[in-house]
Amino acid sequence: xxxxxxxxxxxxxxxxxxxxxxxxxxxxxxxxxxxxxxxxxxxxxxxxxxxxxxxxxxxxxxxxxxxxxxxxxxxxxxxxxxxxxxxxxxxxxxxxxxxxxxxxxxxxxx
Amino acid sequence: xxxxxxxxxxxxxxxxxxxxxxxxxxxxxxxxxxxxxxxxxxxxxxxxxxxxxxxxxxxxxxxxxxxxxxxxxxxxxxxxxxxxxxxxxxxxxxxxxxxxxxxxxxxxxxxxxxxxxxxxxxxxxxxxxxxxxxxxxxxxxxxxxxxxxxxxxxxxxxxxxxxxxxxxxxxxxxxxxxxxxxxxxxxxxxxxxxxxxxxxxxxxxxxxxxxxxxxxxxxxxxxxxxxxxxxxxxxxxxxx
Numbered sequence: 001x002x003x004x005x006x007x008x009x010x011x012x013x014x015x016x017x018x019x020x021x022x023x024x025x026x027x028x029x030x031x032x033x034x035x036x037x038x039x040x041x042x043x044x045x046x047x048x049x050x051x052x053x054x055x056x057x058x059x060x061x062x063x064x065x066x067x068x069x070x071x072x073x074x075x076x077x078x079x080x081x082x083x084x085x086x087x088x089x090x091x092x093x094x095x096x097x098x099x100x101x102x103x104x105x106x107x108x109x110x
Numbered sequence: 111x112x113x114x115x116x117x118x119x120x121x122x123x124x125x126x127x128x129x130x131x132x133x134x135x136x137x138x139x140x141x142x143x144x145x146x147x148x149x150x151x152x153x154x155x156x157x158x159x160x161x162x163x164x165x166x167x168x169x170x171x172x173x174x175x176x177x178x179x180x181x182x183x184x185x186x187x188x189x190x191x192x193x194x195x196x197x198x199x200x201x202x203x204x205x206x207x208x209x210x211x212x213x214x215x216x217x218x219x220x221x222x223x224x225x226x227x228x229x230x231x232x233x234x235x236x237x238x239x240x241x242x243x244x245x246x247x248x249x250x251x252x253x254x255x256x257x258x259x260x261x262x263x264x265x266x267x268x269x270x271x272x273x274x275x276x277x278x279x280x281x282x283x284x285x286x287x288x289x290x291x292x293x294x295x296x297x298x299x300x301x302x303x304x305x306x307x308x309x310x311x312x313x314x315x316x317x318x319x320x321x322x323x324x325x326x327x328x329x330x331x332x333x334x335x336x337x338x339x340x341x342x343x344x345x346x347x348x349x350x
Contacts, residue, residue, distance in 0.1 A: 011184045012184060012185050012187050012190070013187055033336055033337065034336070058336060059334075060228060060335070061212075063334060109331075110328075
């Protein structure tokens with residue numbers, strides 16, 4: 001797999017040894033530069049609601065992979081896999097995103 | 111036995127059809143959208159600098175280089191770098207423009223060739239009407255470029271007239287206003303280009319710094335907009 005270069009900041013903020021997989025509901029979708037953000041809620045092991053912010057690549061790169069600003073919307077069910085913030089904040093660098101259709105969405109241009 | 115002969119014949123046929131000849135490069139034409147795609151062996155450094163080995167810096171440049179806080183691929187955040195492109199949205203300059211992971215486009219006109227970069231509306235105008243780089247050019251971010259063809263498929267571009275505010279790469283190697291960059295865009299076939307880059311600067315580099323980068327044509331791509339402003343600079347506030 002070709003690993004895209006980070007556009008604006010590197011991946012130093014993420015713990016690339018710690019992969020997490022979360023299933024939740026989209027609450028906001030920000031299709032903006034330099035990186036697209038997916039905000040979602042999920043329930044932790046105690047049953048409490050947590051808000052997470054998932055980070056994707058640049059919007060132009062996602063457009064070339066078939067996305068637009070309507071690809072995700074509040075209420076969509078998603079399962080995301082990626083690297084969590086090294087600081088412990090609920091922030092992740094998304095490496096796979098299974099969308100409402102149940103299929104993984106393409107995250108990388110060719 | 112008949113089955114064996116049939117399958118052998120099939121294999122030979124398959125081998126023949128697999129040996130495709132790349133489509134040839136058109137003459138005097140780089141038109142299209144291109145994306146840097148350096149080979150795997152270069153990936154460890156080519157997102158941030160030109161060569162695995164350090165360039166030979168003058169003592170003037172070494173002192174400046176010590177002040178640079180790199181914006182290397184995976185080892186920085188906005189708080190740890192002083193890259194002027196990322197922290198101030200300064201134009202990247204040439205050759206620092208090679209270190210944005212976005213495509214660029216060539217457009218030929220009768221008197222000049224345009225290079226358009228997706229990153230931050232960056233463009234370069236490369237004069238092909240025979241003029242030379244002025245003797246005492248006004249300093250600019252992207253420089254003053256002239257170009258000519260060598261043979262049918264190599265477009266040679268020389269650029270000077272830079273200010274000294276940009277870095278040469280994402281590691282922060284500095285340059286002076288004496289910077290000159292020669293790029294040889296060699297279209298080896300329709301879909302592939304090799305870019306030989308030679309950087310000279312008597313004030314900053316003890317000897318020329320050279321590399322070869324690789325690009326691929328992306329016929330289905332169009333350049334979009336990536337503006338280094340607004341959301342871009344505010345991103346750390348939007349991001350948790």
